[in-house]
Amino acid sequence: MLLATLGVLIGVIAYFFPQTLFFGEKEIETIVETRVTFGVTMLVAIAVAKMLAISCTLHSGFRDSGFIFPLFYIGAAIGLAIALAFPQIHPTICMVCLMAAVNVAVTKTPISTSVILSVFFDTAILPVIGIASFVSFLLTTQLSLIQTPRSRDFDISQEGRSVHAV
Secondary structure: OHHHHHHHHHHHHHHHOHHHOOOOHHHHHHHHHOHHHHHHHHHHHHHHHHHHHHHHHHHOOOHHHOOHHHHHHHHHHHHHHHHHHOOOOOHHHHHHHHHHHHHHHHHOOHHHHHHHHHHHOOHHHHHHHHHHHHHHHHHOOOOOOOOOOOOOOEEEEEOOEEEEEO
């Protein structure tokens, strides 16, 4: 019953916000190209809808679909909304920094996020991406939004000896 309810909720979200469908890598291009059409309110609504959709898929156990690119999409939408609200802020820099910050806040991976985004965009903005990643990491250290897929605590047995690693 819960899975059916979550499925219906995802369907309703997709009906009202078709931009939230799929992973988000192609949809980022769509919001960049039509940013004037969407406006600040719609971009924030899209980001909230995508957050709700990701929550439904993770809660229902569909973790294999991935959530890194959807998190990038949420960051891009919020970053573009901020850049539209405050024209003094460069849209690309704001989007990339929010992409890094949102992903790091959830996954706690500041180094790999910085490397991935610097490869996608340009290594020249790596310092800005790194700053956004590490600030997000420091601010959300005590916050845990997802569980690790497997325990980081494991036992290795070797010839009758048990080694405990943490």
